[in-house]
Amino acid sequence: xxxxxxxxxxxxxxxxxxxxxxxxGELGNAxxxxxxxxxxxxxxxxxxxxxxxxxxxRPSEIVFxxxxxxADNLAVKGIxxxxxxxxxxxxxxxxxxxxxxxxxxxxxxLVTHEGAEVSWLPVDEHGTIAxxxxxxxxxxxxxxxxxxxxxxxxxxxxxxxxxxxxxxVAHEFGVPLHTDAVQAVGALPVxxxxxxxxxxxxxxxxxxxxxxxxxxxxxxxxxxxxxLHGGGQERDVRSGTLDVPGxxxxxxxxxxxxxxxxxxxxxxAVLRDSLVRGMRETxxxxxxxxxxxxxxxxxxxxxxxxxxGDSLLMLLDARGIECSTGSACSAGVAQPxxxxxxxxxxxxxxxxxLRFSLGHTSTAEDVSxxxxxxxxxxxxxxxxxxxxxxx
Amino acid sequence: xxASGAPLKVLAAMSGGVDSAVAAARAVxxxxxxxxxxxxxxxxxxxxxxxxxxxxxxxxxxxxRRAADVLGIPFYIWDLAERFRADVIDDFxxxxxxxxxxxxxxRCNEKIKFSAVLDRALALGFDAVVTGHHARLDAGRLxxxxxxxxxxxxxxxxxxARQLAHAQFPLGDSTKTQVRAEAAAxxxxxxxxxxxxxxxxxxxxxxxxxxxxxxxxxxxxxxDADSGAVVGSHRGSFGFTVGQRRGLHLERxxxxxxxxxxxxxxxxxxxxxxxxxxxxxxxxxxxDRPLWTSGIAPTDAFDCAVQLRAHGMVSPATVRVSAHxxxxxxxxxxxxxxxxxxxxxxxxxxxxxxxxIAAARRADVRA
Numbered sequence: 001x002x003x004x005x006x007x008x009x010x011x012x013x014x015x016x017x018x019x020x021x022x023x024x025g026e027l028g029n030a031x032x033x034x035x036x037x038x039x040x041x042x043x044x045x046x047x048x049x050x051x052x053x054x055x056x057x058r059p060s061e062i063v064f065x066x067x068x069x070x071a072d073n074l075a076v077k078g079i080x081x082x083x084x085x086x087x088x089x090x091x092x093x094x095x096x097x098x099x100x101x102x103x104x105x106x107x108x109x110l111v112t113h114e115g116a117e118v119s120w121l122p123v124d125e126h127g128t129i130a131x132x133x134x135x136x137x138x139x140x141x142x143x144x145x146x147x148x149x150x151x152x153x154x155x156x157x158x159x160x161x162x163x164x165x166x167x168x169v170a171h172e173f174g175v176p177l178h179t180d181a182v183q184a185v186g187a188l189p190v191x192x193x194x195x196x197x198x199x200x201x202x203x204x205x206x207x208x209x210x211x212x213x214x215x216x217x218x219x220x221x222x223x224x225x226x227x228l229h230g231g232g233q234e235r236d237v238r239s240g241t242l243d244v245p246g247x248x249x250x251x252x253x254x255x256x257x258x259x260x261x262x263x264x265x266x267x268x269a270v271l272r273d274s275l276v277r278g279m280r281e282t283x284x285x286x287x288x289x290x291x292x293x294x295x296x297x298x299x300x301x302x303x304x305x306x307x308x309g310d311s312l313l314m315l316l317d318a319r320g321i322e323c324s325t326g327s328a329c330s331a332g333v334a335q336p337x338x339x340x341x342x343x344x345x346x347x348x349x350x351x352x353x354l355r356f357s358l359g360h361t362s363t364a365e366d367v368s369x370x371x372x373x374x375x376x377x378x379x380x381x382x383x384x385x386x387x388x389x390x391x
Numbered sequence: 392x393x394a395s396g397a398p399l400k401v402l403a404a405m406s407g408g409v410d411s412a413v414a415a416a417r418a419v420x421x422x423x424x425x426x427x428x429x430x431x432x433x434x435x436x437x438x439x440x441x442x443x444x445x446x447x448x449x450x451x452x453x454x455x456r457r458a459a460d461v462l463g464i465p466f467y468i469w470d471l472a473e474r475f476r477a478d479v480i481d482d483f484x485x486x487x488x489x490x491x492x493x494x495x496x497x498r499c500n501e502k503i504k505f506s507a508v509l510d511r512a513l514a515l516g517f518d519a520v521v522t523g524h525h526a527r528l529d530a531g532r533l534x535x536x537x538x539x540x541x542x543x544x545x546x547x548x549x550x551x552a553r554q555l556a557h558a559q560f561p562l563g564d565s566t567k568t569q570v571r572a573e574a575a576a577x578x579x580x581x582x583x584x585x586x587x588x589x590x591x592x593x594x595x596x597x598x599x600x601x602x603x604x605x606x607x608x609x610x611x612x613x614x615d616a617d618s619g620a621v622v623g624s625h626r627g628s629f630g631f632t633v634g635q636r637r638g639l640h641l642e643r644x645x646x647x648x649x650x651x652x653x654x655x656x657x658x659x660x661x662x663x664x665x666x667x668x669x670x671x672x673x674x675x676x677x678x679d680r681p682l683w684t685s686g687i688a689p690t691d692a693f694d695c696a697v698q699l700r701a702h703g704m705v706s707p708a709t710v711r712v713s714a715h716x717x718x719x720x721x722x723x724x725x726x727x728x729x730x731x732x733x734x735x736x737x738x739x740x741x742x743x744x745x746x747x748i749a750a751a752r753r754a755d756v757r758a
Contacts, residue, residue, distance in 0.1 A: 311515055314426075314467050384514035 002366040004323045006206075006298055006359025007155055007183060013208035013253050013360070020210055020249030030242040031231060040244045047251035054251075054258040055202070055217060056191030063216045063234045064247050068182040068203035070227075071216035072102035074238065075178040075199040076149055078224035080110055083146040083176070086223070090146040094137055094175075096121045096129050096161070097342040098154050102201075103180055104338070107149070121150070126291035127159035127343050134169045142173035150177070152184035152200075156326040156339045156355060157290035158299030160188060167196035176222050182206055182214075186257035187265060187296050198222045202254070204246075208360060209253030213246035260360070268358045269297035271367050275356060276300050278371040283378050289340065289353065298358040301326055303345070304378055307352045311381035316354075319373045326355030348386060398422045399518040401559065404504055405429050405458060405466070407451030409574045409581045410523030410562060412458035416577055417561035418521045419462050425521070427459035427466040430508065432475040432499075433592065454581050461579055469511075471503055478502035480592055484605045487629040490656035491731025494546060494701060495590055500524075501549040509557055519557045527563030527740075531555060533684050535740040538566040545701050548735040548745035552686035599630035599638075609661055613641065616654050616666030628661045634671055634727020641665070652727070672724035675754045676708075678734040678746035679716040685743075688712055696737045697721070699728050699748065710736060717746050720754070 003011075028040025045059070052059040065071045076093070083090045093107050097120040110116035119137045121129050129150055138145060148170045153160045163179050170177040176198035184190050186207035192200055199222060203214030218224055218237065230239030279286050279302060287303040304312060309325035316323060326337060340350040356370065401423045403415035418425045429452050452468060459466035479498050486493035509520050525536035526544040533555060536542040550558065562570055567586075574582035593601045606629055613623035623641040625631070635653040645651050651665040676699065681688065689712055696705040697719050708719040719734060728751035736743040 310467065310469065311511070314465075315515060317465065318426075380515055384511045 002321045002369040003361070004321065004356040004358060004366060004370060006362070007296075007355065007357035008324055009205045009211070010208060010359040011361050012205075012210060013256055015256055016204075016209050016249050016253035019252035020245050023245035023248040026244070028244065030244055031233065040242070043244050044242050044247050047247040050251040050255050051215060051247075054255040055185065055200075056193045056195075057200075057217045058193075058220075060220060060235075061192065061217050063218050063238050064242065064250070065214050065216055065238060066212050066243070066246075067205075067214040068100075068180070068201050069102040071201040071203070071214050072100065072178075072180055073106045074216050074224065074227050075201060075218070076103055076106040076147070077110060077227060078237065079176060079178060079199065079222060080114070080116060080146045081225035082223035084114075085225070087143070089143050091115060092117045092119060092141075092144045093146055094119045094121060094134065094148045096123060096150045098123055098127055098129075098156075098159075098339040099149065099151050100155055100180055100182070103149055103151065116146070117144075123159075123342050125344050126294075127154055127157050127289075127339065128291055128294065129161050129166065131162060131165045131169050134166055135172070138169065138173040138175060142175065145173065145175045148175055148177040150179055152179045152181035152190070153188060153296050154290070154339060155183045156299075156337055157301040157343070158183075158296035158357075159291040160184070160294045160296065162294075163197060164195045167198075171196065183296060185254065186261055187298060189261070190258075192217045199224075204250040204253050207253055207257040210246065210249045213243060213250040215250065257360075264360055265297040268360075268362060271358050271362055271364060272298060272300050272356075274364070275358075275367045275370060276302075278367070279374060282371060282375045287349070289343070289345070298362070300356045300358075301353060302356070303340075303349045303353045304381070305349070305352060306385065307378060307381040308384065308386055309351055309353050311384050312352075312354050312377060315377040315380055316370075316373060319377070321370055321373055323370075324355045324357070326353060351386070398424065400424045400516060401426070401519045401521050402508070402512040402517045403427045403464070403521040404508060404523075405455035406523070406587075407454035407458075407581065407584075408523065408587065409571055409579070409584055410525070410567075412455070412462075412523070412579050412581050413570050413574050413577070414521055414523035414559075414561045415458065415464065416462055416573075416579070418559065419464060421561070423521075425462070425464045426517070427455065427462070427464050428508070429455040429466070429468045430475075430503065431468050431470045432472055432479075432503070454584065458579050458581060461577070469508065471507055474507050475499070475503055475592075478507075483590075483592075484602060484629075486731050487602050488606055488658060489731075490628060490658040492632040492729040493731045494733060495592075496701070497546040497549055497733055500546055505550050505554040505558060509554060513557060519559050521559040521561060523562055524560045525562055525567070526560045528555060528558060528560050529741075531685075533742040534563065535737075535742075536563050536565075541567045544737075544740075544742050545698055545733065545735050548684070548733060548742045549682060550684070551682065552684060555684065599627075602629050603627060611661030611663070613639065613663045613665055615645070615651070616664050616670060622651075622665065625663055628656050628658050628663050631656055631663050633729040636668075639665060668726065671726045671728075673726075673728050673751035673753060674721045674724040675752050676719045676721065676725075676728055676734055676748055677716055677750045678719065678748045681712065681715075681717045681744060681746040683744040689743075695743055696739075698735045698737065699725060700732045705737060708736075716749065724753070725751075 028036035030041040030044045048059045048062045095107050152163050167177045178199040179197045180201045182203050185202045198219045200217040205211045224237050226237050228239045289301040336347045336350040405411045405427045483493050483495045524543045525541040527534040535544045589596045608626040612621045615622045622643045631653045654666045655664045692711045697708045698705045707722040711718045730748050732748050733745045734748050735745045
């Protein structure tokens, strides 16, 4: 079955399943002082070292979490609280306008409940954040800023942000920067130390690991107030009995994904390019969204004028082809993507879009299956028109 | 026309209630290729709450999804909130503002389920839309359900022959009790879910409060029809229905102590006229926008049974048809015929057509 939704989640690597399964059979609370505890702790620490080494970080900078959303919330809220507590003037969060909801909604929550203010950084028509725009916002009143958060690679359109440049700008003003790198790790070279970010979110299930295991990479000199209070695990930043198998599986998957990236990414990019090329031949008015070069290898985000993304998805699904409308769901209802709207697209264009995302199991056959189906599917969806929009 | 027995590609509209779940199940059993769709009609779905009084809560969407899982059919949510707002809610508000009493379920069937949804379904390659309405479709004729208490032919009587040709109502031959028992036997968790009664977009049931929020309060007089005296005040004439007795809060009792009813509503002067119940008796109903289920308008006057509101009594009548309206002469006067409601004409249990009530009067006191 052609699965073109790897950005939602990608099949687990067999090696990660093996590592995780083996660890599930082992006894031990990593905080216990006896033999089993020490063995569990050893597996956690080896995983921490393995993960750190794959991502250019120090082991002590890894905070294991239950996935990307938790890591984003911990970074945004935790750093905001710590910085504000240190200096009450620091109430402003500077965030890009194309963040994932895990960041965007955490920021909104701080605005509603914690008296935070937010500056949403604009993006251009490709979804790129200009370092100059960040500098302009920070220069206005740097003392009021608690943190900057910008996503490394956008989950919908795949545009890659100049994270190192943005981090350098933030540091000119002494402001820490968090980056959500959930889509970037395994697809792009990600080096925590080299990129200059102070905090970085990653998760396992986007790169061949299991659900529910991720990490926040957090520099030692960045204070972060915990979301979860308890036993004081993970530098007192993230309490909770350590998920030993989760850490083992995450480290196994991440180190393999990072190791294989330099061969896999170009192969996926070739498939993606053939998908886009074929799409343009079959549907001449299709629009490719995102940056033409600074983008993830596996994502092709396309707008089909006159179609509802919902209709396209349903018709492809009926043919066994799985993709995404690429936008967040509320009660299963696709809202027009805030990312495309921020990039200047109309509501109709935003609603008439599909995200095809390729990954480590993608093949040329997957691409041809989509290209074989898309002509009649678009024709039919066009006939159905834009039902949800009142003309 | 849909040939019976031939497997079709059908779209089952699944509200999250028991009826639409069983209807979808029966479509599956009939061998059709069924896809379930939940219509999201509210732009801001409520968070989980208990009971089911609306048709567009998150809980309802989840119930519909779980029913689709049990039936093993694909399931999607279609966002029709904007269309619903424009075609049903705005229409509801403006009808009340004009002194009429609309039926939003009927409007939703006409404009959403068998228009926006059906059109989209047909364009996407489906042959028909399946719903859990209690009504029968019999060789293109729309008939009442065998369960008179649950019969919904009244709110479907606005459908054209073309719309009915692409509709399936698998529940028309069953009673509600049978439907619930079947749902339980099929392992559908919604088997015991309470029926929805209220207007789905007014979950608290307070229609007047809803209209006040939409239209703003406008204080005006309540006038007695006999004496012309002001006997009370109201916060907006839109909050009333002809024939209404409760909630008038009159300051002065009637001379004879008899109850008073809303006789008419004058939105231009924001006046509500009240009076004796017998003044509500009407034997002639004028209704416009006639629609004939067969697609063919009768040329001669004919006798039939008319129903003048949902769950209302039927009365024998003689109907005359003109170009733009129908005039039904009721053989026995009816009380409280409200403009805006549908006049639905039946031959026995077969729907002949419908029209929107514009006025009702006593033929012998015609002005």
